[in-house]
Amino acid sequence: MEKGPKKNSMEQHINSLKKNARVAGLWYLLLVIVGIFGLLYVQSQIIVDGNAAATTKNMLVHEFLFRAGIFSSVTGNFIFLLLVLALYRLLKEVNGPQAKFMVVLVLVQVSIGFVLDLFNFTSLMILKGDVLKSLTPAQKQDFAMLFLKFHDYGIAILEVYWGIWLVPLGILVYKSKFIPRIIGVLLIAGGIAYMSNSFTFLLFPAFEQFVSKFIVIASLGEIVVMLWLLIKGVKSQAYKPGTIAEYL
Amino acid sequence: MEDKTAALKKNARIAGWWYLITMVPSGYGLAYVRSKIIVEGNVAATINNILIHEFLFRTGIVSQFITAILFVLLASVLYRLLKQVNESQAKLMVAFVLVQVPMIFLIETFNITSLMILKGNVLEALQPGQKQDLATLFLNIHEYGTITLKVFWGLWLIPFGQLVYKSGFIPRLIGACLIIGGIGWVLDTFTFVLFPGYYSFVSRYTVLSGAIGELPIILWLLIKGVKVQKSAIAS
Numbered sequence: 001m002e003k004g005p006k007k008n009s010m011e012q013h014i015n016s017l018k019k020n021a022r023v024a025g026l027w028y029l030l031l032v033i034v035g036i037f038g039l040l041y042v043q044s045q046i047i048v049d050g051n052a053a054a055t056t057k058n059m060l061v062h063e064f065l066f067r068a069g070i071f072s073s074v075t076g077n078f079i080f081l082l083l084v085l086a087l088y089r090l091l092k093e094v095n096g097p098q099a100k101f102m103v104v105l106v107l108v109q110v111s112i113g114f115v116l117d118l119f120n121f122t123s124l125m126i127l128k129g130d131v132l133k134s135l136t137p138a139q140k141q142d143f144a145m146l147f148l149k150f151h152d153y154g155i156a157i158l159e160v161y162w163g164i165w166l167v168p169l170g171i172l173v174y175k176s177k178f179i180p181r182i183i184g185v186l187l188i189a190g191g192i193a194y195m196s197n198s199f200t201f202l203l204f205p206a207f208e209q210f211v212s213k214f215i216v217i218a219s220l221g222e223i224v225v226m227l228w229l230l231i232k233g234v235k236s237q238a239y240k241p242g243t244i245a246e247y248l
Numbered sequence: 249m250e251d252k253t254a255a256l257k258k259n260a261r262i263a264g265w266w267y268l269i270t271m272v273p274s275g276y277g278l279a280y281v282r283s284k285i286i287v288e289g290n291v292a293a294t295i296n297n298i299l300i301h302e303f304l305f306r307t308g309i310v311s312q313f314i315t316a317i318l319f320v321l322l323a324s325v326l327y328r329l330l331k332q333v334n335e336s337q338a339k340l341m342v343a344f345v346l347v348q349v350p351m352i353f354l355i356e357t358f359n360i361t362s363l364m365i366l367k368g369n370v371l372e373a374l375q376p377g378q379k380q381d382l383a384t385l386f387l388n389i390h391e392y393g394t395i396t397l398k399v400f401w402g403l404w405l406i407p408f409g410q411l412v413y414k415s416g417f418i419p420r421l422i423g424a425c426l427i428i429g430g431i432g433w434v435l436d437t438f439t440f441v442l443f444p445g446y447y448s449f450v451s452r453y454t455v456l457s458g459a460i461g462e463l464p465i466i467l468w469l470l471i472k473g474v475k476v477q478k479s480a481i482a483s
Contacts, residue, residue, distance in 0.1 A: 064442070071441045074396065078403055081343055089336055107343060111350035118393050121441070122385070125392070131385045134377050143385075 017090065017178060018233040024086035025229030031083055032226060034076040039155075042069030052145045056127055059144070066124060070117050077113045080106060084165070091172040098168050105165035109158060116154040123147035156201040163194025166221065173225065178234035183225050190221030256417060257473040259329040264469030266325050270318040271466070273311040278394070281308030291384050298383075299366055306363070309356050316352040319345055323404070330411040337407045344404035348397060355393035362386035395440045398454075402433025405461055412465065422464045429461010 046066055048054035059066050084106040092099040126132050126144045135143065166187045174184030193214050200211040285305055287293035298305050323345035331338040365371050365383040374382065405426045413423030436454035440447050 067442050071438065074399060074437070074441070078344070078399070081347065082340070085336065085340055085343060103343075107346055108350075110347040111354070114347075114351050114396065115354050115393075118389060118396060121392050121396070122389050125388065126385070131388045132381050134381045 014234070020086060020090040021229045021233040024083060024090055025226055025231075025233075027079055027083035027086050028222070028226035029230060031076055031079045032223070034072045034079060038069045038072035038076060042066065042072070047148075052141055055148070056141050056144050059124055060127055063124070063128075066120075070120050070124075073113065073117045073120075077110050077117075080113075081110055087169065091169075091176060094172045094176045098172055102165055102168040102172065105161060105168070109161040109165075112154065112158055112161070116151045116158070119147045119150040119154065123151070156198055159194045159198040159201075163191040163198070163218070166191030166194070169225075170221070179225070179228060180235075183221070183228055186221035186224055188221075190218045193218035256329070259325065260418075260469050260473045263322070263325045263329050264466060264471075266318065266322040267462075267466045267469060270315060270322050273318065274315040277308045277311035277315065281305065281311070286387075291380060294387070295366060295380050295383060298363060302363070302367075305359075309359050312352055312356050316349045320349060326408065330408075330415065333411045333415045337411055341404050341407040341411065344400055344407070348400045348404075351393070351397055351400070355390050355397065358386045358390040358393065362390070396437055398433045398440075399437035401458075402430040402436070405430030405433070409461075418465075418468065422468055425464050426461050429458050432457030432461065 042065055045062060046055060046058045046069070048058065084103050088099050088103050091102075122131075123144045123146075126140055126147065129140075132140060132143055170184045170187030170189075170191060172184070173179045173187060174181050176184075197208075197211055197215055197218065200207050281304055284301060285294060285297045285308070287297065323342045327338050327342050330341075361370075362383045365379055365386065368379075371379060371382060409423045409426030409428075409430060411423070412418045412426060413420050415423070432454040436451055439450040
């Protein structure tokens, strides 16, 4: 008599975990797509390192692409929010305060991302002659590059936050028992990699080239956890009678 | 049960008042001050207005700070009212409001910078023409920021509208209005960033959809509170 409903609620719990995991995985996937488009593809098409003339020319020639990059970044910003709230729903039962801490570390960076997008937009407007009309073309180019650089410096500093929220996420995943521990370790390593990248940029710019090679590590944890959430959801075999009691 | 309905009614009234109060500084800064200062397409006149009506311009900046604070309070009152419908959706609504606060502060910093340039507080070595140009640049960054921010004005209305729709104690139509208003503001930013050629056309409709979205809920919260019978059944 008693076993029936208990088992049902156990199953229900696993199903709701699975659903939450899938939702989180889907938001993560969208965030990765938007990030790759805005930060990698558009940047690679527009920015010519060390060549301001070519870069500003690209911005005007591929204006729509540049605008799409800005819009994808704005979109990525609020997808990030949706993602962290989905992760919160999934992981709050592991450790409530830690899950809240994770959410806060994302909340504070959304507005930073927004302001950086604004700098990119301003850069375009300067080139299009919407503002700073009295400047000579060379000066306009200078100011446009200044705002583009603001965006880049900002992103380099923002990477601290891209990293730091991965630490509570990694700890929660590690302790969760329904996502493999190794993924938690990868996430923490990724968090440290992002932060090191940012600190190197600020403190030891000479080593930036060297450290940025490890940025692959930074995204590795994120890609793995995204794939796990999308494909596997949560481990159902982890729910042995002993452990389930803790959750219910 | 009666206690619960009374509490619900009280929260609804409080939310209605906060909503109305939030609209006052917001409308003052974004509509009244703006209309007195900005002369579309005329940089010299705009700058002249800023210097002549300096105090008015400053009150416009302050009004946005106040709006930001009231907005947070409004979101938390609405959260209290609606969390019983769906807590994680209510949290999403609050999150979309919270992130706007630092954005508003930063955007206003650009307006202060613009004023300071004109008053000769910074960039003193520049020629008057160049000063005007840079002051306009910062004013424009403020404008771009305000329009881009509209995506968040819209985003919080979508979970808000869904919560109202599902609540059972506020008419569904009002929830639908909120969602329409929300989509309108999102489209506003979308058009501004991606298809600037259509912006002046689209923004006429999004202002309308914004009004359709938010006015009914304010009036309803203030006048009706919540539907008594229905909420009694729901609880």
